[in-house]
Amino acid sequence: MNLKTEKSSRRQFLNTVALLTGGLLVSSVTKPFNGLLAASNKPEGNEPWYGIGIDIEKCIGCARCANACKEENDVPREPFYFRSWVEQYTIKNNGEIIVESPNGGIDGFSQSVPDEDIFKSFFVPKMCNHCSKSPCVQVCPVGATFESKEGVVLVDSNYCIGCGYCVQACPYGCRYIHPEKKTADKCSLCYHRISKGIAPACMEICPNDARIFGNLRDKEGELVKFLKEHTCHVLKPEMNTGSKLFYNALNQEVK
Amino acid sequence: MDPRYESLYEALKNVHGYIYPNEISLTWSILIVEYPYITGLVAGAFILASLNRVFKIKALEPTYIISLLTAFAFLLVATMPLISHLGKPLRFWEIMITPHSTSAMAIFGFVYLWYLMIVLLLEIWFDYRYDFVIWSREKKGVMKYVYKILTLGAMGTSEKDLKWDKKIGYFITVVGIPSAFLLHGYVGFIFGSVKANPWWSSVMMPVIFLFSAMVSGIALVLFVYMGINFIRKKVQNMPTLDSIGKYLFYILIIDFTLESLDQIHRIYEANESFEILSMLVSGKLFFTLGIMQITVGTLIPLLILGFFQFFKPADKIRRIAYFLISIFVLTGVFFMRWNVVIGGQLFSKSLHGFTTYNLGFGGQEGFLMALFWMIIPFGILAFLLWLLPPWKKAVH
Numbered sequence A: 001m002n003l004k005t006e007k008s009s010r011r012q013f014l015n016t017v018a019l020l021t022g023g024l025l026v027s028s029v030t031k032p033f034n035g036l037l038a039a040s041n042k043p044e045g046n047e048p049w050y051g052i053g054i055d056i057e058k059c060i061g062c063a064r065c066a067n068a069c070k071e072e073n074d075v076p077r078e079p080f081y082f083r084s085w086v087e088q089y090t091i092k093n094n095g096e097i098i099v100e101s102p103n104g105g106i107d108g109f110s111q112s113v114p115d116e117d118i119f120k121s122f123f124v125p126k127m128c129n130h131c132s133k134s135p136c137v138q139v140c141p142v143g144a145t146f147e148s149k150e151g152v153v154l155v156d157s158n159y160c161i162g163c164g165y166c167v168q169a170c171p172y173g174c175r176y177i178h179p180e181k182k183t184a185d186k187c188s189l190c191y192h193r194i195s196k197g198i199a200p201a202c203m204e205i206c207p208n209d210a211r212i213f214g215n216l217r218d219k220e221g222e223l224v225k226f227l228k229e230h231t232c233h234v235l236k237p238e239m240n241t242g243s244k245l246f247y248n249a250l251n252q253e254v255k
Numbered sequence B: 001m002d003p004r005y006e007s008l009y010e011a012l013k014n015v016h017g018y019i020y021p022n023e024i025s026l027t028w029s030i031l032i033v034e035y036p037y038i039t040g041l042v043a044g045a046f047i048l049a050s051l052n053r054v055f056k057i058k059a060l061e062p063t064y065i066i067s068l069l070t071a072f073a074f075l076l077v078a079t080m081p082l083i084s085h086l087g088k089p090l091r092f093w094e095i096m097i098t099p100h101s102t103s104a105m106a107i108f109g110f111v112y113l114w115y116l117m118i119v120l121l122l123e124i125w126f127d128y129r130y131d132f133v134i135w136s137r138e139k140k141g142v143m144k145y146v147y148k149i150l151t152l153g154a155m156g157t158s159e160k161d162l163k164w165d166k167k168i169g170y171f172i173t174v175v176g177i178p179s180a181f182l183l184h185g186y187v188g189f190i191f192g193s194v195k196a197n198p199w200w201s202s203v204m205m206p207v208i209f210l211f212s213a214m215v216s217g218i219a220l221v222l223f224v225y226m227g228i229n230f231i232r233k234k235v236q237n238m239p240t241l242d243s244i245g246k247y248l249f250y251i252l253i254i255d256f257t258l259e260s261l262d263q264i265h266r267i268y269e270a271n272e273s274f275e276i277l278s279m280l281v282s283g284k285l286f287f288t289l290g291i292m293q294i295t296v297g298t299l300i301p302l303l304i305l306g307f308f309q310f311f312k313p314a315d316k317i318r319r320i321a322y323f324l325i326s327i328f329v330l331t332g333v334f335f336m337r338w339n340v341v342i343g344g345q346l347f348s349k350s351l352h353g354f355t356t357y358n359l360g361f362g363g364q365e366g367f368l369m370a371l372f373w374m375i376i377p378f379g380i381l382a383f384l385l386w387l388l389p390p391w392k393k394a395v396h
Helices: A003-032 A034-040 A064-073 A133-138 A165-167 A201-206 A222-229 B003-013 B030-055 B059-079 B080-085 B108-138 B140-151 B159-192 B205-231 B237-271 B274-282 B286-310 B316-343 B367-387
Strands: A050-057 A084-093 A097-100 A118-127 A143-149 A153-156 A211-215 A244-250
Touching: A050 A222, A064 A084, A064 A118, A064 A201, A133 A143, A133 A153, A133 A165, A211 A222, A222 A244, A222 B140, A222 B159, A222 B367, A244 B205, A244 B286, B003 B108, B003 B140, B030 B080, B030 B159, B030 B237, B030 B316, B030 B367, B059 B080, B059 B108, B059 B205, B059 B237, B059 B367, B108 B140, B108 B159, B159 B205, B205 B237, B205 B316, B237 B316, B274 B286, B286 B316
Parallel strands: A050 A244
Antiparallel strands: A050 A211, A084 A097, A084 A118, A143 A153
């Protein structure tokens, strides 16, 4: 009697093991690259999923974007804190790269390299890349930094402990510890505006339409059209951050 | 000019090349240098104690309890530089109650508590339980009750009780060794996993942190052991010193090899961050890395300890040498942490330039605050040695 029970329980055990192993095997064959697909796709849903386009060929380096951002978002005026700034790249004939951004470009630029030595020069506006796999969200120890359902990376300053790990983790230098709030601060894509259907301050003020803001799910939208018509790149693609800030005419020298 | 920004305007003048504008002020200061330093001292001191217990190294016996108490004293302070550096220090408990599962930093509180409460406290308690009982009978006045409370009601003094104390203590040590490895390897991972920073991002980081932690912990125990004997006017036990020196030598070789391997790998691979990092090493970090970490903290101790493995000069000379080596190694490892934490923020992630770090004297993240958190553990250790004198423990 005892022997029979033992035998049947052993059989049950073997059945369960076989079922589990087979199940795992089947699921691994049918969904072999599941993780990879999820990594390159938009999350599911119908809400807008925002991204940004910047046309370097159109940027004239006026840095009104950087100034408007400071005005709109109460960013300290000192030249150490920026949610948005403009860099002037100058590549000399000898290959030397000179980058300048005095006060984020707000006070204007001057060219320190004589004309005859310049191979090329251009402006690169910088801001948060609102990454879909953002390292800053990953490292925040309390979850005070998070990605909204619209794909905007935000900071809850009432929750942030000001440890600065996100500042270290951002490859693009887009974060700082706010000197008065003592918490992390960054571009919110003017969330208070976009949630009311108004464009971010930096987009609205650009005099040359070099900045495009839009919904990446909207196939007929301006941003998707921009991405279709131009060869766009993201900054530091090797970081695999899922950046949603796309540049047209981005030189490989730009970091 | 607003005095809060004076040092930043000064730093702005000293920027070389181009840095992102938000990078002028260093987010992590000397306090974050101290955090892995102190955690490393804890892990290292504990590992030395465990070596003694598990492998029963007779010569190290006099340092066993001292190592544990040193580890405990420093562990109590380990989180303080971290907390006092926070922008919002009063919110620190958020890490414990709402940890973010993907954050390498979020688990620190749990690793720390595991180590403090489960490993160190328990091990020390089981080591002292019998003595608490004896002292609670011998002492008079308040101390009688203090020791009585410390027994937690476990008053048994039979052979069987003692055997159990030893058995459980041994078990905790065995659990404790991987815990110590976890504690400090994990601290290395906090830095090593930051892919945005090429100076930090290395799979070697946890291992390097671990071995440098062992080096610093052994040096600290050497320093404390000699200091205690000096204060108590006791003769230094030379076999003990030689034995600690021998282990320090071995671990230092492994540590130096691993760090060299990391650097050689970077140099040979020479990827896009190579130019800026080599400028960093030969420029801004020349003193702290080349002189303090490598020469003073590693090569000189290695040469002297290596010499002692083959030749034994007079006791007096060895005593002085061991004391100096402990200070040299402790200094070297401090600068290793400095080079990681501060060095990693001196160059721009744009790879186009450098900023500077000015260590202020006062203030939340100044020199005085840093000194304060380095002195406090020695105060705690002195108190622990008074409350739990290892030299008055019963011999089993």
